[in-house]
Amino acid sequence: MNMHALFLGFLVILGFIQSQAALVRYTFVVQETNYTRLCSTKKILTVNGQYPGPTISARRGDTVIVDVVNQASQNITIHWHGVKLPRYPWSDGPEFITQCPIQPGSRFSQKIILSDEEGTLWWHAHSDWSRATVHGLLVVSPKIGTTFPFPKPHAEVPVILGEWWKNDIQTVMEDFLRSGGDPAISDALTINGQPGDQYNCSAPATTKVKVEQGKTYMLRMVNAAMNNIMFVAIANHQLTVVGTDGAYTKPLKTNYVAISPGQTIDLLLEANQPRNRYYLEAKFYNSNPRSLFDNTTTTAIIEYINGNYNASATPFSPLLPTFNDRNASANFTSSLRSLASSAHPIDVPLEITRKLLYTLSINRLPCATCVGRDNRFAASINNITFDTPRTSILGAYYRGMNGVYGDDFPDNPPFIFNYTSDSLNTSLQTPMDGTEVKILKYNDTVELVFQGTNVVSGIDHPMHLHGYSFYVVGSGFGNFDRQRDPLNYNLVDPPLQQTIAVPQNGWTAIRFRANNPGVWFMHCHFERHVSWGMEMVFIVRNGKSADTRMLPPPPDMPKC
Incomplete structure (x- = not known):
């Protein structure tokens, strides 16, 4: 040879x-x-x-x-x-x-x-x-042969934030839907499945992270909790945000993190403090005191190797924002920036072909079977409470089945009002019911403004879009102003995310290019809001070439 x-x-x-x-x-x-x-x-x-x-x-x-x-x-x-x-x-x-x-x-x-x-x-x-x-x-x-856009950390540490109910979660959900009100609050918050040593019977299993002084660690954090944004901090340590939702960010030094359900954040922790024990603490942020939530704190322990300390002593605690500090949540979220480097470029759509405004509301519907009340909570996008079908929308679209969904989801709210007013007419509380989707053409450039409302009660909404990342180009409190607010958009280095917290009684603008054909879900990542109907579907049409068309289904797709 x-x-x-x-x-x-x-x-x-x-x-x-x-x-x-x-x-x-x-x-x-x-x-x-x-x-x-x-x-x-x-x-x-x-x-x-x-x-x-x-x-x-x-x-x-x-x-x-x-x-x-x-x-x-x-x-x-x-x-x-x-x-x-x-x-x-x-x-x-x-x-x-x-x-x-x-x-x-x-x-x-x-x-x-x-x-x-x-x-x-x-x-x-x-x-x-x-x-x-x-x-x-x-x-x-990163791919083999490439690396992080920051010095490689000594080790990577998972930090999965969650909730725990003593009761069966299916029972919690069924009781909540039957009652028409809010769900039972969780019995504990968790870090990596453990509640932490401030809860009964939990001290021996509290999550511990051992660190060596002088080294840097990457915390891979996700908020897997069901119904609330979380504040997180580590006593005496500053954190550096370097990524969120699978995309790198410009380094952001911070004393605390606000992380929405569904969101992920990559953080660098420098072990640069005296060799002791420090709490990593997480608690819920809730902008609406009328909404029930778990007001406890979960803990993990950052423990320095070879430290000279009493292992039975209480670790140092961080200072977290107050539970209802909406400015702390919004300020952290709006501080994120894409890395926008030559190795990690961004491509923000500048010429927009589809402008959408979607209101996010809590609603009420009559309920004859709810115990102790004559109405039940609902939720809507553009005043439509989503009615989930009993078969797959994707399967129906692919096979051309009629009667499963409509394609008339509105680009704008059905009527205009002062969305964030402290005093709103009760007639605004009743939504429509439907399984409507929004059709987008392949390569449409979309600007979508989420507008929170004070209907029934204003609260933050962590909105998640499947199938896409989007650029968060602007946000603010109050009603979105189509003439004024776009002048302050960040079109240079906006963060690339799939989950974004729309602030209480405020707005958030996102942009994306519709270049992924298929059926893609969008919903609030508060599970109670999903159960109430705060969800909708985008259908992105195929492009003209073979490589811009949806691939066929696998042979083992589950059947209804």
Whole structure:
């Protein structure tokens, strides 16, 4: 064999190895598992018997196959939060939006196609309220041969924020829907599944992170809680934000973090303090005191190696913003900036073809069966409370089935009023009911302004869009002014996110290019608001060329 042929053979083998390395496979077995927290034991839904669930590790551009095997007694779907799945919405996961649920005793092999995501993402159940315990990290590392746009940290540490109910979560959801009011508040907040030593029976299992003085650690943080934004801080330590929602940011030094349900944040922790023990604390932020919420604090312990301290002494505590400090939440969120470097460029749409204004409201509907009340809470986008069908919208769209959804979701609210007024007519409280979608053409450039309202009661709304990242170009309190507010947009280095907290009685403007054909869900990531109907669907049409058209479904799609 001559050297040329040998070299070509080497390239073929090398290419084969690289292509094989780009395919990662996991098995997720969904099952009921006994777990003990807060002095009591209950059966919870888990993946592979773990709570939180296993971490998926991949590199930018990889394809991950996850074989989901349902050995539980209830339906399940899994969503890969923050993954765009280019041209392949079949694996996205929201129940009755892109798929029918995986029924007990069945399985579904989900193909997760990674594209430009890099950093911390996560996965979670997207059926009923099962994401309370069915969730875990999805870590996307840089490609081989590249690295972080900051000095490589000594170690990476997961920080998964969550909630724990002593009661069965399915029962919590069913009681909440039956009552027509708010859900029962959780019994504890958690860090990596542990409530922390400020709760009874929890001290021995409190999450501990051992650090070495002089070294830097990356905290991969996700808010997996069901119903509230969280404030997080570490005593005596400043944190540096370097990424959010699978995209890098300009380094932002901060004494606290405000993180929405669904959002991920990458943080650098410099172990530069005396060798002692320090609390990492998290508590809920709630801008509306009339809304029930867990007002406790969960803790983990940052523990310096070779420290000279009393292990039984209480660690130092950080100073967190007050629970209802909406300025602290909004100021942190609006301080994020894209890295916008030559190695990590951004592409903010400047010429807009579709301008949308979507109001986000809490509503009321008559209820003859609600115990002790004659109405129940609802929620809406542009005054439409979403009515979830009993079959997949994606399947209906792909097969041209009629009668499953309408395509008349409005570009603007059906009527204009002072959205954030302290005194609103009660006639505004009753929404319409429907399964309407918004149709976008391939390559439409979209500006969407979320407008919070004070109908019934104003509150923050963490809005999440499937299938896309978007640029957050502006935000503010009060009513959005179409003439004035765009003059202050950040079109230079806005953060690239998939989940954004719209401030209480305020607005947030996002921009994205509709270049991912398919059916894509958008909803508030407060689970109670989803249950009340604060959700809608975008359908992005195919482009003209073969590589701009939606791919066909896999053969094992679950059936309804």
